[in-house]
Amino acid sequence: MDAEAIVKELRGTYGTGKTKSYEWRVSQLKALFKIAENHEKEIADALYSDLSKPELEAFIHEISMMKTACKLALKELKRWMKPEKVKTSLTSFPSSAEIVPEPLVLSLDPVIGAIAAGNAVVLKPSEIAPATSSVLAKLLGQYMDVSAIRVVEGAAPETTALLEQKWDKIFYTGNGKVGRIVLAAAAKHLTPVVLELGGKSPVVVDSNIDYKIAVRRIIAGKWGCNNGQACISPDYIITTKENVPKLLDAMKQELEKFYGKDPLKSGDLSRIVNANHFQRLSKLLDDNKVVDKVVHGGQRDENNLKISPTILLDVPEDSLIMKEEIFGPLLPIITSVDSTICLGEILGSSKSCFSFVKVNKVEDSIQFINAREKPLAAYLFTRNKKLEEEFVMNISAGGLLINDTTLQVALSTLPFGGVGESGMGSCHGKFSFDSFSHKKAVLRRSFAGDVPARYPPYTTGKARFLKALLNGDILGLIRALIGW
Numbered sequence: 001m002d003a004e005a006i007v008k009e010l011r012g013t014y015g016t017g018k019t020k021s022y023e024w025r026v027s028q029l030k031a032l033f034k035i036a037e038n039h040e041k042e043i044a045d046a047l048y049s050d051l052s053k054p055e056l057e058a059f060i061h062e063i064s065m066m067k068t069a070c071k072l073a074l075k076e077l078k079r080w081m082k083p084e085k086v087k088t089s090l091t092s093f094p095s096s097a098e099i100v101p102e103p104l105v106l107s108l109d110p111v112i113g114a115i116a117a118g119n120a121v122v123l124k125p126s127e128i129a130p131a132t133s134s135v136l137a138k139l140l141g142q143y144m145d146v147s148a149i150r151v152v153e154g155a156a157p158e159t160t161a162l163l164e165q166k167w168d169k170i171f172y173t174g175n176g177k178v179g180r181i182v183l184a185a186a187a188k189h190l191t192p193v194v195l196e197l198g199g200k201s202p203v204v205v206d207s208n209i210d211y212k213i214a215v216r217r218i219i220a221g222k223w224g225c226n227n228g229q230a231c232i233s234p235d236y237i238i239t240t241k242e243n244v245p246k247l248l249d250a251m252k253q254e255l256e257k258f259y260g261k262d263p264l265k266s267g268d269l270s271r272i273v274n275a276n277h278f279q280r281l282s283k284l285l286d287d288n289k290v291v292d293k294v295v296h297g298g299q300r301d302e303n304n305l306k307i308s309p310t311i312l313l314d315v316p317e318d319s320l321i322m323k324e325e326i327f328g329p330l331l332p333i334i335t336s337v338d339s340t341i342c343l344g345e346i347l348g349s350s351k352s353c354f355s356f357v358k359v360n361k362v363e364d365s366i367q368f369i370n371a372r373e374k375p376l377a378a379y380l381f382t383r384n385k386k387l388e389e390e391f392v393m394n395i396s397a398g399g400l401l402i403n404d405t406t407l408q409v410a411l412s413t414l415p416f417g418g419v420g421e422s423g424m425g426s427c428h429g430k431f432s433f434d435s436f437s438h439k440k441a442v443l444r445r446s447f448a449g450d451v452p453a454r455y456p457p458y459t460t461g462k463a464r465f466l467k468a469l470l471n472g473d474i475l476g477l478i479r480a481l482i483g484w
Contacts, residue, residue: 010122018148029074046134054270080101113431126174206362208382214403219254228326248311281307285321289320293312373420378399
């Protein structure tokens with residue numbers, strides 16, 4: 001792969017103005033829709049090969065969302081492309097102004113937004129899912145205008161080569177470690193970046209809820225989304241000790257209904273994406289601080305890279321599972337956390353430590369969550385409107401959802417993106433179009449209405465006139481004009 005040659009070719013295509021036309025954008029969006037429409041089984045088979053992803057999940061999470069995003073872009077494209085008229089002021093009178101969406105040079109949802117915005121695009125799929133990467137390269141090469149839209153397969157060397165080039169926008173989905181590498185590479189060229197990074201997305205569970213419905217929705221968002229391998233999957237639950245028996249019983253019952261008595265044999269549960277991630281998750285489970293905290297599941301099949309839905313109760317805050325995004329089928333339930341503060345650095349003694357309980361009731365969950373890095377999503381199950389409002393007002397996260405999980409990504413009218421450690425920028429629907437557009441300011445004037453007072457030599461009269469004009473003082477303006 002010659003990354004420099006690819007960029008040169010794409011910039012050449014972009015320079016002709018082809019990608020800016022409404023007709024080209026529509027043709028490419030229709031081509032993407034045809035890929036989803038005509039190759040549903042091929043895409044589902046690739047996802048099954050990489051993840052053992054159930055066919056229904058593949059349709060709901062990948063194929064259907066892709067088709068919906070294409071339909072929306074095709075329906076709204078003319079309106080999105082239309083320059084936005086904005087007000088002018090007395091300072092620039094007479095004039096008109098507008099904001100013109102201007103394309104930039106750049107997984108499929110962001111690609112839809114990039115194409116709708118009139119961009120040339122390079123897509124680098126993850127090497128962790130080789131079958132999916134291969135089918136994307138094949139189908140996009142078959143259906144899309146390859147002079148403006150390219151797929152580059154490969155691993156770290158190919159990614160590094162691409163990052164060395166000068167782009168107008170980079171969109172990255174993945175973990176924070178690689179996100180920092182992408183951001184550092186982009187900084188060399190002052191390239192703006194959108195990062196979707198994930199994080200530890202909490203679920204707060206109150207006591208005044210419908211446990212069966214709440215649990216089913218938590219399971220769907222956790223184990224029903226790639227077996228927890230999704231950036232917005234619930235990472236841990238916060239509730240009260242009094243709440244645990246009902247919550248745990250309901251979870252066990254519903255998990256058995258969904259995946260049977262031996263979930264490792266269930267065809268409705270995705271496998272772990274590769275051996276490295278299997279070992280990483282096993283390390284979290286084998287941590288001495290949590291081995292006795294498993295209250296449900298924990299079964300593993302290393303040969304088939306499967307881990308059953310696993311629930312842990314009251315894991316220590318300093319355990320490995322609470323220090324990183326889980327991104328897998330493990331779900332801790334937190335009711336109280338014994339945290340240790342050591343003043344050794346201040347007092348010169350490692351023995352200067354004491355412990356306290358940080359979370360004992362549901363209302364304390366807000367403080368617990370805010371003491372950590374900002375997550376990509378945060379969920380709350382409650383009928384308490386006051387708690388709901390406090391949660392919305394005080395939790396900083398990429399997105400919030402009340403009384404469900406993960407569904408926020410299904411709404412094109414809501415932006416999807418992170419904040420702080422969970423990312424920057426957003427996509428979905430018009431937000432994707434905006435992410436891949438530069439909002440170009442345009443002010444138009446005629447040769448009429450020229451104001452001599454803006455030019456030297458500056459006099460007292462000119463100063464009075466300009467001050468009145470800039471302050472919006474109509475009366476003062478009239479006085480200056482008539483010499484009062």
